[in-house]
Amino acid sequence: xxxxxxxxxxxxxxxxxxxxxxxxxxxxxxxxxxxxxxxxxxxxxxxxxxxxxxxxxxxxxxxxxxxxxxxxxxxxxxxxxxxxxxxxxxxxxxxxxxxxxxxxxxxxxxxxxxxxxxxxxxxxxxxxxxxxxxxxxxxxxxxxxxxxxxxxxxxxxxxxxxxxxxxxxxxxxxxxxxxxxxxxxxxxxxxxxxxxxxxxxxxxxxxxxxxxxxxxxxxxxxxxxxxxxxxxxxxxxxxxxxxxxxxxxxxxxxxxxxxxxxxxxxxxxxxxxxxxxxxxxxxxxxxxxxxxxxxxxxxxxxxxxxxxxxxxxxxxxxxxxxxxxxxxxxxxxxxxxxxxxxxxxxxxxxxxxxxxxxxxxxxxxxxxxxxxxxxxxxxxx
Numbered sequence: 001x002x003x004x005x006x007x008x009x010x011x012x013x014x015x016x017x018x019x020x021x022x023x024x025x026x027x028x029x030x031x032x033x034x035x036x037x038x039x040x041x042x043x044x045x046x047x048x049x050x051x052x053x054x055x056x057x058x059x060x061x062x063x064x065x066x067x068x069x070x071x072x073x074x075x076x077x078x079x080x081x082x083x084x085x086x087x088x089x090x091x092x093x094x095x096x097x098x099x100x101x102x103x104x105x106x107x108x109x110x111x112x113x114x115x116x117x118x119x120x121x122x123x124x125x126x127x128x129x130x131x132x133x134x135x136x137x138x139x140x141x142x143x144x145x146x147x148x149x150x151x152x153x154x155x156x157x158x159x160x161x162x163x164x165x166x167x168x169x170x171x172x173x174x175x176x177x178x179x180x181x182x183x184x185x186x187x188x189x190x191x192x193x194x195x196x197x198x199x200x201x202x203x204x205x206x207x208x209x210x211x212x213x214x215x216x217x218x219x220x221x222x223x224x225x226x227x228x229x230x231x232x233x234x235x236x237x238x239x240x241x242x243x244x245x246x247x248x249x250x251x252x253x254x255x256x257x258x259x260x261x262x263x264x265x266x267x268x269x270x271x272x273x274x275x276x277x278x279x280x281x282x283x284x285x286x287x288x289x290x291x292x293x294x295x296x297x298x299x300x301x302x303x304x305x306x307x308x309x310x311x312x313x314x315x316x317x318x319x320x321x322x323x324x325x326x327x328x329x330x331x332x333x334x335x336x337x338x339x340x341x342x343x344x345x346x347x348x349x350x351x352x353x354x355x356x357x358x359x360x361x362x363x364x365x366x367x368x369x370x371x372x373x374x375x376x377x378x379x380x381x
Contacts, residue, residue: 024188027221027222027225028189028198030221031198031201031221031222032191033221034205034221035204036197038208039200039201039204042056042065043056043069043073044056045200049147050143050148051082051122052076053142053143053146053147054135054139055072055075055076057139057143058108058139059071059075059105061102061105063100065207071096071099071100075097078092082113082116082117082122085109086110086113086114086117088110090107090110091358093107093110094106094276094277094359095357095358095359097359098358098361099361099362099365102319103273103274103277104134105134107134107275107276109134111133111134112134112135115132115133122143124150125148125150126140126141126144126150127140129143138154138155138156141154141155141199142156145195145196145198145199147196149195149196151192153186153189153195154203155182158203158207159182159206160182161206161212161238162205162206162222163182163185163186163189163202164237165226165234166222166225166226166227167185167227168228168231168237169181169182169238170237170239171238172239172241173238174241178238189202201221205220205221212235213235215234217234244320246320247321249284249321249322249323250284251282251285251323251324251325251326252283252293252297252307252325252328253280253281253282253314253325254280254305254307254327254328254329254330255311255328255330255368255371256329256330256332261349261350261351262349262351262352262355262368263339263348264278264347264348264350264360265278265279265280265345266347266348267344267345268345273319273321277361278348278350278359278360278364279361279363280363280367281297281344282325283297283300284296290307294307297330297332300343300344301342301343302334302339302342302343302347303332303333303334303339304333305330305332306331306332307329308328308329308330309328310326310327310328311328311329311370311371312327312370312371313325313326313327313370314327314363314366314370316361316366318363325366325367327367
């Protein structure tokens with residue numbers, strides 16, 4: 001079902017009666033008053049232009065706010081306008097995104113900036129914004145309401161929880177009928193004169209008051225009208241989905257270093273995860289024979305490999321993968337000492353000083369910390 005149809009059906013599903021209009025207006029007013037008094041002073045709220053809102057919303061997808069704040073500041077300092085982002089090489093964009101994760105977001109944001117510049121400016125409606133690369137229903141509604149004043153409700157995880165508790169939703173909020181109810185109620189709560197603040201008020205309540213566990217109902221401006229609170233069990237609404245179990249993957253990650261340079265491989269742009277990023281050579285840890293790992297590295301990266309001693313272990317999470325890393329030193333010999341394109345991607349020797357200026361996964365920092373610590377421990381024996 002398209003978002004347009006979902007909104008149309010939601011209007012039919014939850015149209016308020018005349019008797020409830022005054023009550024809904026009271027809630028809208030209380031929401032705005034609460035937000036303007038209690039809103040956190042977040043860096044993207046200093047300016048509400050579509051570019052700033054888009055960058056912040058994309059960064060906040062599946063990422064904690066405390067993690068995003070320093071990245072947002074550095075990103076806007078380097079790319080202060082949509083034009084500057086569109087003109088930047090993707091390598092530089094990914095470098096500033098390094099460590100933030102979900103790198104496809106950075107690629108989509110870069111592509112969206114190019115499209116905005118090509119068309120001469122930002123689309124001004126939720127419907128048109130959704131045509132930008134990587135911009136979904138929630139992000140489009142956030143930009144449209146905050147930056148352009150379009151009266152369109154947002155539904156992110158925080159808003160789903162707040163509204164779901166307000167109406168004591170007992171169904172999975174991701175199912176069609178449940179989302180119709182949530183969207184209808186969120187639309188009722190939307191102040192058409194200040195839709196951006198209305199949406200942000202619900203998001204703010206979900207982030208600071210109506211938490212998944214131990215919500216502070218007495219501090220919520222919607223508390224008196226909340227059916228979940230009235231039930232005495234607010235945490236039960238809406239029902240939470242079971243988290244996807246992470247897939248455990250064991251890897252051998254190697255550090256090949258000579259004269260201050262480290263061997264890295266740049267993932268091809270076709271990779272679904274970590275596309276375009278530089279990473280250390282690795283192979284899956286199948287079996288217990290070192291010769292098998294050396295052969296797998298040769299098949300993946302070319303050359304002739306010789307694994308050294310184990311330096312340490314680390315864990316790293318990428319989306320639904322739980323990576324268990326065994327870290328080893330290694331040597332590799334290439335014909336004529338030349339590294340080139342491999343099955344895994346482009347190969348290159350890089351100075352350690354360069355690592356902060358090229359796009360890498362934060363996994364590199366974890367591995368090198370262990371490797372350096374392992375070297376120190378080895379010298380101490």
